[in-house]
Amino acid sequence: MDETRKKQLLSIIDHAKIAIENNEELSLDYAKILFPSERKEYELNYFGKETYEQIVSKTYAAPLQEDRFFGKKNDEWVNKLIFGDNLQILKTLMEMKNNGLLKNSDGKDGVKLVYIDPPFASKQDFENDEKAYSDKIKGSEFLEWLRKRLVLIREILTDDGTVYVHLDWHKAHYIKVLLDEIFGEGNFRNEIIWHYGTYVGNTKKNFPRKHDSIFVYGKNREKRVFYPQHDGNPEADANYKRWSSYLNEDNEITGGNYPKDDSKFDGYVNRFIKENGRRPKKNDVLLRIEGKLVDSVWEIKSVNPMAAERIGYPTQKPEELLERIIVSSSDEGDIVLDCFGGSGTTAAVAEKLNRKWITCDIGKLAIYTIQKRIIGIENYSSFAVYNAGLYDNKKLDSFGATQWKEFALSLWNVEAMKKTVRGITFDGVKNGAYVKVYTPQELNDLGGYITEETIEELYDRIGTSVGSEIYIIAPRGKFAFASDELNGDGFWNVTFNILRIPNSMTEKLTDGFSAQIQASDNDSVNDAIDAVGFDFIRPPKVKFEIEKNVLHIISFDSEARIKGKYEYKGFETFSMLLVDYNYNGDIFNVCDVFYKTDFVDNSISFSCDDMGKQIMLIFVDKYGNEFRTTYLEEANV
Numbered sequence: 001m002d003e004t005r006k007k008q009l010l011s012i013i014d015h016a017k018i019a020i021e022n023n024e025e026l027s028l029d030y031a032k033i034l035f036p037s038e039r040k041e042y043e044l045n046y047f048g049k050e051t052y053e054q055i056v057s058k059t060y061a062a063p064l065q066e067d068r069f070f071g072k073k074n075d076e077w078v079n080k081l082i083f084g085d086n087l088q089i090l091k092t093l094m095e096m097k098n099n100g101l102l103k104n105s106d107g108k109d110g111v112k113l114v115y116i117d118p119p120f121a122s123k124q125d126f127e128n129d130e131k132a133y134s135d136k137i138k139g140s141e142f143l144e145w146l147r148k149r150l151v152l153i154r155e156i157l158t159d160d161g162t163v164y165v166h167l168d169w170h171k172a173h174y175i176k177v178l179l180d181e182i183f184g185e186g187n188f189r190n191e192i193i194w195h196y197g198t199y200v201g202n203t204k205k206n207f208p209r210k211h212d213s214i215f216v217y218g219k220n221r222e223k224r225v226f227y228p229q230h231d232g233n234p235e236a237d238a239n240y241k242r243w244s245s246y247l248n249e250d251n252e253i254t255g256g257n258y259p260k261d262d263s264k265f266d267g268y269v270n271r272f273i274k275e276n277g278r279r280p281k282k283n284d285v286l287l288r289i290e291g292k293l294v295d296s297v298w299e300i301k302s303v304n305p306m307a308a309e310r311i312g313y314p315t316q317k318p319e320e321l322l323e324r325i326i327v328s329s330s331d332e333g334d335i336v337l338d339c340f341g342g343s344g345t346t347a348a349v350a351e352k353l354n355r356k357w358i359t360c361d362i363g364k365l366a367i368y369t370i371q372k373r374i375i376g377i378e379n380y381s382s383f384a385v386y387n388a389g390l391y392d393n394k395k396l397d398s399f400g401a402t403q404w405k406e407f408a409l410s411l412w413n414v415e416a417m418k419k420t421v422r423g424i425t426f427d428g429v430k431n432g433a434y435v436k437v438y439t440p441q442e443l444n445d446l447g448g449y450i451t452e453e454t455i456e457e458l459y460d461r462i463g464t465s466v467g468s469e470i471y472i473i474a475p476r477g478k479f480a481f482a483s484d485e486l487n488g489d490g491f492w493n494v495t496f497n498i499l500r501i502p503n504s505m506t507e508k509l510t511d512g513f514s515a516q517i518q519a520s521d522n523d524s525v526n527d528a529i530d531a532v533g534f535d536f537i538r539p540p541k542v543k544f545e546i547e548k549n550v551l552h553i554i555s556f557d558s559e560a561r562i563k564g565k566y567e568y569k570g571f572e573t574f575s576m577l578l579v580d581y582n583y584n585g586d587i588f589n590v591c592d593v594f595y596k597t598d599f600v601d602n603s604i605s606f607s608c609d610d611m612g613k614q615i616m617l618i619f620v621d622k623y624g625n626e627f628r629t630t631y632l633e634e635a636n637v
């Protein structure tokens, strides 16, 4: 450090001291001087911006727990529909990539194509409800929320992969700057303008806003899968008229019949010779007229209320838009990811185009909507619905020993690391402390239980050689004592923290956890949600009655453990009711959704022309827990 820099730093620290003594917040300009950006000429600064490395290392991976499976069990690859916060899921996918579990058609590891259409932090920012308002992710918080996901997306992409980020005027320009920082300005490929052409109305104050922006980035400047697209309208091509007499029925001009005297055509012949090292033969194609090359302005109609593909999910995007993206940036058999699944447009189109797909959403409505949409596709490939972050403890026993250990480690965000100290093998490190995981199988071999004596023996063997804190993870019911901490009544120099799976979540560890808040009205279906940590499914307690077509909720209460910032109570903890009017006894196919705000005096009326004998009802609480029940129509007649 030279003298000038030293002086500059000391002077700025003096100024900062005075500002703090005067109770003034420090300006961001201090940060710019204290921590000059070495990498770039400019970047977007805001409070709470973490480094790229922090995001990758600090994010929890939420292991995937299969909940239900559709299709043939023996398929090599199973498409994935995941319920949970996409940040934790992206970290899990990153680990899967590193373990060689995400393979594309060319054998490359990772995801070949990502399309995301995140919530835009728009109209709901201005809602009146004070509680809802303060719950919203907005301003720079929204930017950081999305940036974290973009960082992990970059990690997951194959080295020739592409990401499409769909935004509108609300935040697009800020996010473009963040994308440049994350992917590198040189990897920016395009800004696609999607002109959706809905009804223009009679706006007097502004030009009607009728487009979204889709930013396209490659992971790598040189390599990137890209197939140019044509508008499928050859007659509109100038060459079509000029050389119509030479075209065959596939609109091709071949070596057997081409305009030899037209110098404009010489370029095509010369290119053929250059590429093939010989003159064209009779059947060689010199030019195929496929219509105008698609440019960066896309005229594609949005999904109108009468469209056959319309699902009724707010913000559903047209299949044509996704088709164009998928065919231009991936091959059959490649993995396509959309981590803001919504109604499942990306997954449905990827399925139809023979791609592998992974999609997720934090909303229960989205998960059931996507499930129904995929099942509706003829001969769909196998897929499974997974939970990530909210687990079913009844299914934990189905894990094998290795899988269980991995699950336990990632649940508690433990960095896996095998280490044997004085004959004791540890499995990982958490907050600098060693962690030992006992699988159910291991415990059976040991005679069943961990007793206070087991821990005392451990202490006698290792003493303080691995530090003053140790974590012990084992299944619930396998500890012969109730305490969450053992330290020999204060006589030992080591504290053993006991983590039981599933039901022990000490405050020490769950402090930073936040709940997966579900929508309770149509507008909030699209909220940006941030949920960290994990919980175990606890169905809400529901009492209801149905008379004629009216369903009345007598009482509703969530049993969820992790409740996020706000504690809701009673009916407040209710989010939505999903209904299958024609339940076939096997697969729940969502037909209707009623949000909390649709209920009047805790009642709603069903209006369905096609009511079957058996109805299935799923009551969802604000934290994503379900109470499922069926109802026989005759019982009511």
Ligand SMILES: C[S@@+](CC[C@H](N)C(=O)[O-])C[C@H]1O[C@@H](n2cnc3c(N)ncnc32)[C@H](O)[C@@H]1O
Residues within 6 Å of the ligand: 084, 085, 086, 087, 117, 118, 119, 313, 314, 315, 316, 317, 318, 339, 340, 341, 342, 343, 344, 345, 346, 360, 361, 362, 363, 366, 525, 526, 527, 528, 529, 530, 531
């Ligand atoms: C604009 S919609 C996507 C619509 C989709 N492109 C379609 O065609 O239907 C955004 C989705 O992101 C979901 N979402 C918001 N926060 C999320 C999070 N943290 N993790 C996963 N999904 C999230 C919302 O539930 C919503 O369904």
